[in-house]
Amino acid sequence: MSDAAPKPDELFKARLDKLRRWRNELEIDGYGQRTDGLIPLAEARAMFDEAADDAWRAAEDAEESIDDPRPQVLVAGRCVQHREMGKLAFLVIRDATGDLQISCSKGDLDTNSFRLARKLDYGDVIVAGGRMGRTRKGEICVWADRFELASKSLQPPPEKWHGLQDPELRARRRHVDLFTNPEVLQTFTARSQIISSIRRRMDARGFLEVETPMMHPVPGGAAARPFTTHHNALGMPLFLRIAPELYLKKLIVGGLPKVYEINRNFRNEGVDRSHNPEFTAMEVYEAFSDHHGMADLTESICREVAEELSGGTAVRPFGEIEIDWSSPFVRLDWRDTFTKVLGFDPSDEAKVRQAAQGLVENAATADGWVLANALFEERVEPTFDPSRPTFVFDYPSVISPLTRSYADRPEYCGRWDLFAGGMELGTAYTELNDPLEQRRRFEEQLGGMDDEMAKERTLDESFLDALETGMPPTGGLGIGIDRVVMLLVNATSIRDVIYFPLLRPESASEENPCDE
RNA sequence: GACCUCGUAGCUCAGUCGGCAGAGCAGUGGACUUUUAAUCCAUUUGUCGUGGGUUCGAGUCCCACCGAGGUCACCA
Numbered sequence: 202m203s204d205a206a207p208k209p210d211e212l213f214k215a216r217l218d219k220l221r222r223w224r225n226e227l228e229i230d231g232y233g234q235r236t237d238g239l240i241p242l243a244e245a246r247a248m249f250d251e252a253a254d255d256a257w258r259a260a261e262d263a264e265e266s267i268d269d270p271r272p273q274v275l276v277a278g279r280c281v282q283h284r285e286m287g288k289l290a291f292l293v294i295r296d297a298t299g300d301l302q303i304s305c306s307k308g309d310l311d312t313n314s315f316r317l318a319r320k321l322d323y324g325d326v327i328v329a330g331g332r333m334g335r336t337r338k339g340e341i342c343v344w345a346d347r348f349e350l351a352s353k354s355l356q357p358p359p360e361k362w363h364g365l366q367d368p369e370l371r372a373r374r375r376h377v378d379l380f381t382n383p384e385v386l387q388t389f390t391a392r393s394q395i396i397s398s399i400r401r402r403m404d405a406r407g408f409l410e411v412e413t414p415m416m417h418p419v420p421g422g423a424a425a426r427p428f429t430t431h432h433n434a435l436g437m438p439l440f441l442r443i444a445p446e447l448y449l450k451k452l453i454v455g456g457l458p459k460v461y462e463i464n465r466n467f468r469n470e471g472v473d474r475s476h477n478p479e480f481t482a483m484e485v486y487e488a489f490s491d492h493h494g495m496a497d498l499t500e501s502i503c504r505e506v507a508e509e510l511s512g513g514t515a516v517r518p519f520g521e522i523e524i525d526w527s528s529p530f531v532r533l534d535w536r537d538t539f540t541k542v543l544g545f546d547p548s549d550e551a552k553v554r555q556a557a558q559g560l561v562e563n564a565a566t567a568d569g570w571v572l573a574n575a576l577f578e579e580r581v582e583p584t585f586d587p588s589r590p591t592f593v594f595d596y597p598s599v600i601s602p603l604t605r606s607y608a609d610r611p612e613y614c615g616r617w618d619l620f621a622g623g624m625e626l627g628t629a630y631t632e633l634n635d636p637l638e639q640r641r642r643f644e645e646q647l648g649g650m651d652d653e654m655a656k657e658r659t660l661d662e663s664f665l666d667a668l669e670t671g672m673p674p675t676g677g678l679g680i681g682i683d684r685v686v687m688l689l690v691n692a693t694s695i696r697d698v699i700y701f702p703l704l705r706p707e708s709a710s711e712e713n714p715c716d717e
Numbered sequence: 718g719a720c721c722u723c724g725u726a727g728c729u730c731a732g733u734c735g736g737c738a739g740a741g742c743a744g745u746g747g748a749c750u751u752u753u754a755a756u757c758c759a760u761u762u763g764u765c766g767u768g769g770g771u772u773c774g775a776g777u778c779c780c781a782c783c784g785a786g787g788u789c790a791c792c793a
Contacts, residue, residue, distance in 0.1 A: 211762065212727050215744055286756090287749040306750065323743075337751045360728040360742050362754050369785050370728090381728095424793050470792045471718085574793070600793040628793095646793090705784070 212357035233351035243298035324354030413448035422446030490676030495629035627680030636668035
């Protein structure tokens with residue numbers, strides 16, 4: 202890595218030459234040292250003292266000599282603006298808390314430090330010490346009496362006013378995006394706070410956070426296609442997990458009453474504004490609960506997190522709409538809503554077949570309930586109010602192989618899907634805990650697969666062994682954290698809430714990575 | 718996987734009807750002790766995504782490929 206050839210780019214070379222010159226002439230190495238006593242820029246700005254500044258200014262005008270009453274600060278940041286004016290240099294540095302101007306007067310700095318300040322580049326990281334004051338134009342700033350280079354930036358920066366605009370470049374060079382577009386840092390900070398808040402609330406409710414395998418010998422718990430990999434020493438194929446569901450249920454069998462996991466899932470599918478191949482999900486399992494218990498849990502967690510972020514009642518903008526997190530979530534019944542929108546009962550197979558013509562690929566041979574589900578997605582989901590989080594309860598059993606059906610109406614099962622902002626956020630089940638029924642459903646599922654999919658799917662005997670050991674009635678929940686974050690921070694693309702979304706390799710060298 | 722749109726300097730973008738490759742920022746040299754996207758003077762920067770084709774002549778038109786953005790499909 203260290204011996205990577207410098208880019209023969211002229212801007213890069215200009216900066217490298219400057220660094221070499223400074224090393225020779227200013228006796229610095231350009232990469233700084235540990236520095237104690239630094240304070241964030243926002244804190245330094247808050248220390249500005251109007252009275253002290255006035256007193257100092259008055260004394261200066263009167264040419265009196267007094268003890269400088271202005272607060273002394275030591276700060277660090279990346280240079281985002283630089284103006285030199287003869288014997289003065291003004292620069293603006295940025296850290297995670299904001300921007301602050303550093304004013305450098307030739308009279309206040311030693312010769313080398315002033316030369317450094319005068320020729321500093323956009324992107325360089327510096328340490329500056331001095332008094333908090335104002336300029337004649339009223340800008341609050343540090344009047345530097347100490348000025349050091351903490352890290353030379355060799356990469357040419359983006360345009361200082363527009364920053365990086367190209368969505369691809371922003372994702373590829375997120376480290377640049379983060380400092381040139383401050384709202385990006387806000388978004389990702391909010392993401393971290395949201396996840397932390399969810400964890401605190403789950404912990405407070407007595408759930409235990411656990412970690413289960415990311416590499417699965419048998420992929421399961423969802424219908425998505427997995428990524429495949431291989432373990433050399435054991436000579437076995439492995440799959441990156443598509444869901445942690447089956448492992449978490451084993452923990453319920455083992456006697457852990459309330460567990461959750463927040464971690465990555467991997468699905469080998471298309472990429473769009475709401476899908477990244479790896480995404481963060483929370484799954485929750487609670488013994489002796491059911492899908493209604495999971496609905497109440499989900500609603501209260503979402504509301505509390507949104508209200509914490511809003512500092513009160515939460516009606517948060519999302520694209521063209523505002524999403525109301527504080528009002529009770531809308532709760533619909535799958536069958537009722539279907540009937541209301543389409544005008545016939547989903548069990549009326551003839552009508553379903555007629556209405557679903559051309560909607561799915563194998564419409565002629567597909568199961569009536571599968572077609573009804575397609576109709577629901579196509580015709581009913583768009584009728585939901587995107588500004589109100591909406592639960593849809595009790596889906597058809599046929600499309601829910603891990604869910605327990607109702608004894609008195611076995612074609613439906615205890616499940617909901619949650620929608621908001623036009624996206625599906627999550628799903629919850631009253632988990633199927635009858636091992637014989639589960640085996641039957643799995644076999645049915647495998648029978649309906651084409652050869653390609655069947656290669657990636659086998660019956661998970663170890664999961665069935667767990668169910669056969671006896672799993673208490675259980676409520677289970679899965680919720681897409683990236684999508685929740687999108688809604689809460691008003692990001693309309695999942696790429697805006699994932700630091701490093703998957704991109705195609707930029708160059709040949711990335712396709713064949715060397716041993717770095 | 719299909720379709721639509723886009724790809725011009727390090728960045729942000731113009732480029733008309735097919736006729737010399739452009740601007741701002743950034744860079745370099747200079748002036749300036751109160752700037753605010755500082756200003757002023759001087760100045761450097763191109764595989765017009767790649768390859769082919771049409772044409773006297775292609776950034777511009779056509780084809781293929783690569784990449785991106787979007788729409789759809791896939792994702793119980």
